[in-house]
Amino acid sequence: MDQNTVVELVKPDPAAPGEGWREGDVWLAGGTFLLSLPLPQIRRFRDLSELGWTPVEVNDAGLEIAATCKVSELMAYQPDPGWAAGPLLHDCVRAFLASFKVWNGQTVGGNICTSIPAGPMTTMACALDADYLLISPDGSERTVPAIDFVTGNNVNILRPGELMRKLTISAAALNRRYALRRFSLTKAGRSSVFLVGTRDPESGEFLLTVSAATIHPFHIRDAGVPSAAALLDMLAEIPDDKYFDDPNGRPDHRKHMTDLFAEEIRSELAN
Template sequence: MDLNTITDVVRRPPDRPGAAWREGDAWLAGGTWLFSEQQPDLRRLVDLTTLAWDTLVPSDAGLEIGATCTIRELYALAPPDDWRAASLFGTSCEAFLASFKVWNSATVGGNICMSLPAGPMITLAVALEATYTLWSTDGSERAVAAADFVTGNRENVLTPGEILRRIDIPVRALRKRHTHRRFTLTRLGRSTVFMIGTQAPGGDDLLLTITAGTTRPIRLAFDAVPDADSLRQSIDAIPDDVWFDDPNGTPDHRRHLTKHFAEEIRTEFTAGDRQ
C-alpha cells in the first residue's frame, strides 16, 4: 500500500538512529506490516536495514540475533549439534501466516515489536529465555527479558523512539529438551494457541510458555514436572482478561485448548518422550 503521508525517507541514518527521532517517524525494516495498511500519523521513515547489523552471531554464550534479521535467515541457520532447542527456530518460522516472499523481508525484530498475540518470534524468544537490548533516543540502552516485553495485544514496553537492537538467547536454553503444541483453525492459519515446553538436560523442571491464546506471553515455571491437577490449577489462575478473543477463538476455547495441550506436554516430559 502507498503511504501518501510520507514526505521523507532517511536511507542512511546514523549508527544510533534514535538521536534524530521526531514525532511522525517510523522505523523501517521489513515493512511487511507498515505497508499493509494506512499510516495517517506518519511523516518520515527511517531505514534500519542500511545499518548492516549482524544478523546471527553464534558463540559459546548462545545466539545473538540482530533485530533486522529476516525470517528466511533465521530459518536457514545451521546451529551447533548440542543446541537441541534450535529446531524451534524452524518451528516458529513455519508458524507465520506468511508466504516465502514475506519471509524474505519480514524481520525477527519487527514481529516482536508488533506485539501481536500470535507473533511466533515472541513465542520463540520467551520460550528460550531471551533478553532484548533496547536503544533509547538519549543514547542509553537497557535490557528487558523477553517475557516482560509484550504487555498486551499490540502493546509493549517501548517508549517513543526506542528501538529493539538485538535478541540474545542463552546457550543453556538452547541446550534444553523441548516439545511444542500449536492449534490453528486452518492448516496454514494464524495460531489460536502456540505453546512450548522446555526442560534442562538431566533435569526434572518444566518451563511452559503459552502464547497466541493470551494477549501477552504467559510463562509457567515448575522446579519439577507438576501433576495434572497442579498444572490445571496454574492455568486456571491466569486472569480472565488475559485470554485473547478474536475470530480465531473465544477465551473459553483457548483456555480449553491450553489445558488440553499442557497435559499432553506434561505427559511427554513425564514419560521422557521429548527431543
C-alpha cells in the same frame, strides 16, 4: 499499500540510530506490517535495512539474533546440532501464516515489535527465555526479558523512539529439551494457540510458555515437571480476560486448548 503521509526516508547512522528522532517517525524493518494498514500519523520512515548488523551470531553469551535478521535468514541458519532446542528456531518460523512477500521481507524484530498474540518470534523468544537489548534515541540501553516485552494485542513496552537491537538466547536455554503444540483454525492458518514447554537437562526445571491463546505470553515455571493437577492450578492463574478474542478463536476455546496442550507437553517432558 502506500503511506501517503510519509515525506522522508531517513537513513539512520549505525553509531547513533535514534539521533534526531522526532514525532511522526517510525522504525521501518521489513515493512510488511507498516505497509498493510492505514497509519496516517507517520511522517518519516527510519530505515533499518542498511545498519549492517550481523543477522545471527554464536558467541560466549549463546546465540544473538539481530532485530533486523530476516525471518528467511533465520530459517536458513543451521543451529548447532548439539542444541536440543535448536530446531525450535525453525519450528517457530514455520508457524507464520505468510505469503512469499511477507516471508522474505519480514524481520525477527519487526515481528516481535508488531506484538500481535500470534507472533511466532515472540513465542520463540519467550520459550527460550531470551533477553532483548533496547536502545533509546539518546543512546542509553536497557535489557529486558522477552516475557515482559509484549503487554497486549499490538502493545509493548517500547518507549517513543526506542529501538530493538538484538535478542540473546543463552546456551543453557538452547540445551533444554522442548515440546510444542500449536492450533490454528485452518491448516496453514494464523496460530490461535501456541504452547512450548522446555525442561533443563541438569536441574529438571520446567518452563511452559503460553502464547497466541492470550493477549500476551505467560510463563509457568516450576522446579521440576509438575503433576497434572498442579499444572492445571497454575494455568488457572491466567485471568480469563487475558484469553484473546478474534475471528481465529473464542477465548473459551483457546482456554480449553491451552489446558489440553499443556497436559500433553507436561506428559511428554516428564518422560
